[in-house]
Each structure stands twice: as structure tokens, then as C-alpha cells.
Amino acid sequence: GSGATDLIWRDGKLVPWDDAQLHVMSHVVHYGSSIFEGIRAYKTPAGGAVFRLREHMRRFQDSAKIYRMPLKYSLDELCAAVTDTITANGLDHCYIRPLAVRAGQEMGVLPTNAPVETFVICWRWGAYLGHDALEEGVDVTVSSWRRAAPGTFPTMAKAGGNYLNSQLSKMEARGDGYVEGIMLDVHGHVSEGSGENLFVVRDGVLYTAPLSASILNGITRDAVVAIARDLGYEVKELLMPREFLLIADEIFFTGTAAEITPVRSIDKSPIGAGKRGPVTKAIQERFLAIATGQQPDTRGWLTPVPPA
Template identity: 50%
Template sequence: MPFPTSDKIWMDGELVDWDRATVHVLTPTLHYGYGVFEGIRAYPTDAGPAVFHLRAHLERLLQSAKIYPPLDTIPYTVDELCEVVCDLIRVNGHEGGCYIRPTIILGYGEIGLNPLPSKPQTIVATWEWGAYLGEDSAVNGVRVGISSYRRIGKNTIPPAGKANGQYLNSSLAKVEALRAGYDEAIMLSEDGYVAEGTGENLFVVRDGAVLTPPLADGPLGGITRASVMTIARDLDIDVHETSLVRTDLYLADEVFLTGTAAELTPVREVDGRVVGPRGPVTERIQSAFLDAIHGRNDRYADWLTVVD
């Protein structure tokens, strides 16, 4: 299946043809992974395509850039980047929604581990992208395995940011899982606690309550994660951040993953242990989440930025 494309990519103020959106082969980002990015989705609503938590994602992009100078010297504000995203969705004609990838990289400046002589470049791309973990995963769930690769430590590469290079850690775990016949991997922290999937936060349902690893155990502070926690509490479901070990997944009543790409995906099996089909708590939260992202619940209207 060919990778999807769009018409234009925005690069530092210019709309560039998709096939001509190139960077120098000696950019430090290519050689050392020195860059930051975000993943965002826009969904079809009755008012037109609407971007889910656009501002929050772009704020986190700039927070990630602050961790990695000189990426934080880009001349764009959150408001300006919001306009860029909306304009690009219009230009590329994504009436049915799309995936959005803003990224800040380093231009060619000096080949070496000192990034400071290089100037940052800001790029935004959009394309149409379906279900990340499979078209039937939202109902039938996915099979996951506990990875032998540990989630990066807090003092190794800051897990609070979304840096390009840190996702080598996730890619190794993903490949290991796929080769073992699983759909996704679950990564443990250095201390052996459950952290997250390769690109998703993780939730466990036990005795009607929803549990998720605290940020101290290494997961990214996901925007979808926070939204799902809000939805669950609005449904009068108890939500707790608590450390989990792998047996908590084996013995869970339900398990599900959340993230921009994965959205809300149930887990039906962990390390060959059957958790079960999508459970009632997961289904309630998932249904409310879908209503929120498609603009069907005014309670969460401020989560969406409608592209006129």
C-alpha cells in the first residue's frame, strides 16, 4: 500500500510541492535526530474539518523545542502556527479530516554534536491517514507484547519532550513486537513499571476503575491521555494514576491504548494472555471520545478548532 501524499507542505512560510519538500542531507537532524515534532489529527464535523486540541499540541511543540536549543529560536508563535495548520488543511482540501505533522529541525550548519551553529527550520505537513493500528482495531482490539527494550530514562533523554531521536527507542520495540506477531509493544521503565506503548499511553480497567501509569514512570504526558481521563471522570468513572507492573495487564478486566495516531484502541491480548474483547468501560469512554472529536458533544467544543 503506497504511503499517502498531499499537494503542499509548508516550509518556513512557503508552500512547497510534496515531492519538492527537501532538506540538506547533512542536516544534524538526519545524523543525530536533533529535532522535535507533534502528531495532530483533524476530524470531519458538521461545521467542517476540526483539529483536535490544536493549540495544546503546538504549545507542547514549542515546549519540546525549549528543551533542545537552538530549536527554540524559531520566529513563530503558537497563534501563527495555528493559522499555518488551518491554512494548509484548506490548501490540501482535507474536508474529511487528516493527520498533521509539525516539526522543527536543524538546517545545515555544522556536522558535529554541537547543534548551536545550525538554524532551525519549521515544517508542517498534512495527509489523510486511517486507523494507525488497523481498521478493525477500534472494535476488535490489538495484541500487544511486553518489550525487552526499556523506555528511555528520565535522565537519558527527557521523556517530557517529543524529540525525533528518542523515537529510535520506540521503533526498536515496535519492530520486535511485529516480528513476534504482535500489533504493538508495551515498554517498561528502568524500574520495571509499565510506561507506555511505542507511541501510545496505556490504561487498565480494574473493578470498574480506570488506572494509568503516572508521568514519573516514564510515559509522555499525552494530550489524548488527558482528554480521556477528563471524559472518564465526566462519566463518573474513577480514574487513578498509579504504578503498574506487567501482571497488572495480565489480570486486568480491560486494557486500552490512547494517542493521536491510535486514538482509543482496546487491547485484547497481552503476552499471549487473553484480556478479552472490548469491555463495557472501554466502550463507554470510546463512544464519548468519538462524540467529542467529531463535534457531537458541546461539552468538549473548546477541544476543537474548526477550519472554516
């Protein structure tokens, strides 16, 4: 769960956790008008470090741009807000949730008197898909809910309202005894999980869905593409038919919360050997080694968190 921390960044001020409240008439409560990020900071030998902070805050700006939400802060200011909030709470490893919402007290879909308020919240958050998931893998289903079709909801934006679709997929999967659902796009191609991108391994080649399959442009996905190529694997973007999943040697999810989580079965059909495979393990290990400062950070992925 998300345990309370001391302070939340609210438009430039650090306020006590209990004071970061919104009015029930806020535009966001009625119409889903928020954009957000999910970021992780890891403990390294040199102290806390945020993984790919600038890329996350750039996507935050992109989401705001897509939804015409004016942000009052530059990229540098948004990045500083994140590290300031972590430092103020005395955390090294944590999950970070930057959020911008349309507030105000005026109803109507058009956000006229709905000023944008920006928050940064952080808390300790463990393995997202369960305690043993990272080693043992997870059992998942193909969701009956599809990802939003092109030209309906902008799937490149990480926006609150988009997650109504994710919630339907996740609740269906959990209700049916699975950990997560894999959604197909409107044409039936493999898209992604409710909060994760997906990779398939077959004959030593990695496959992942392209942006045109209605995915979020995942930052862990991007990191995994780079790491896989460093390790000598070929990586291809492919519009995958559903049955491609069933003949995979390995499948894994990627995401900030889920990190790299092996998928061991889909709809009770085992994937490969039915447990974490060697390619997944190699990528997982390299990813964690870089994030936790055990391996040189050659791409500048880590931003140090100044100590309090």
C-alpha cells in the first residue's frame, strides 16, 4: 500500500500530507482531467538516485500538452520539485507520483475556471505485482477489454481518465484469479498491460508492440530495448497477433512500478518452461544493477537525490 510520508509538494510549497486536499467540485473529480507520472528512486552506494527523471518529467509535459493543460513549471523546475520532495521526506528509495489536476469549483466539461494545480507525492512502494513476482513470474489473462482505439483517447498521454480502461482490465483479471490482464488494441494486436508494457522473446529475439498499437511510450520499455541491445540481443517492434504470445519462449512486463516481471502463464497456458527464462533474468539483472548503481551509468539515467 501507499504509506503516508511527511510532506507533499504542492505548487512550490511542501505541505503536510493531510493538507494536500482538493474540493469535491474540482473538475478532475468529475471529468478525469489529471495527468501524472510514476517514477522510482533506488538506493545506490552513493545515496538515493532517481531513475530517468528527465524522461519522466518530459513525458509529464507531453501529457499536459496533449490535454492542453498549462503547467507553470519548466522541465528543470519539475525535476527539482521531485528531488526536493524526496529529500524533504528523508527517503532514498521510493516511488514518486507527480500529478497535475484541473481544480476549481465550476462544472461543465470545458475547463474554463479550472486552474491547474501541480503536486509531487512520494512514498515507499515494494514489488507492484506481488512479493514473489520478480523471480517466480505471474499468471495473466488476455483481457476482454481493448485498449482505446486511435483517435479516441490519446494513449501516449499518461492521464487519469485513460486509466478507467486500465481499471476495467485489471478488475476483470483479478476477479478471474489472474494478477494482470494483457489488452489487445482495437484491431486485435497485442498492446500492453493495465500499467506495463510487454516483451516477447522467441529464438533469442525480443519483440515489443509499436506506438501504433495504442501503448503508453514506456520509459522502462525504452531502457530494456537499450539494455537488450547492449547484451547482444536483437529487438524488434512488431504488431503481434494474439497467438504470438502462446508460442513465446519468454514473456515479461516492463514498467516503473512492475520493473521487469516475468509472465509464466497466459490463460493457464504455460509460457516457455512456465517460469522465468534466461533472457528475462539477464535483462532484469542488468536493469537493477544500473538502477542501483552497481553497474556504470553510461547513459546518465540516474539523478542523485541530495541528502537532507
